[in-house]
Amino acid sequence: MGITMTDIARTAGVSVATVGRVIHNNGYVSAQVREKIEKAILSLGYVPNQSARTLKSSRSGIIGSLVLQSNNNLAITAAMIMSSPPMNASSP
Numbered sequence: 001m002g003i004t005m006t007d008i009a010r011t012a013g014v015s016v017a018t019v020g021r022v023i024h025n026n027g028y029v030s031a032q033v034r035e036k037i038e039k040a041i042l043s044l045g046y047v048p049n050q051s052a053r054t055l056k057s058s059r060s061g062i063i064g065s066l067v068l069q070s071n072n073n074l075a076i077t078a079a080m081i082m083s084s085p086p087m088n089a090s091s092p
Contacts, residue, residue, distance in 0.1 A: 002046075002047065002049065003044045003045060003046045003047075005019045005020060005023065005046075007044060007046075008037060008040045008041055008044060008046055011040040011043070011044060012033075012036045012037045012039075012040040013036070014033060014036070014037060018033060018037065019037055022034050022037045022038065022041075023041075023048070063082070
């Protein structure tokens with residue numbers, strides 16, 4: 001299992017709630033405490049768990065499609081477009 005907010009709190013000597021305020025950038029945290037937490041995050045290599053964030057927010061940002069079999073060119077083209085990687089706005 002990865003590094004948790006509890007691990008960061010222990011390392012920085014603060015509460016888990018304070019770590020949460022820094023990570024989510026809400027609520028007041030003094031500059032000195034924020035710096036301790038940010039150093040702990042960097043030293044431990046903390047990466048937010050995307051699955052946990054998805055469960056908490058009930059939003060994954062994922063769209064699913066299922067095309068079993070079709071002779072319809074529009075359905076085939078749409079499926080191909082949806083399965084291709086997104087294009088950057090700066091791409092030609």
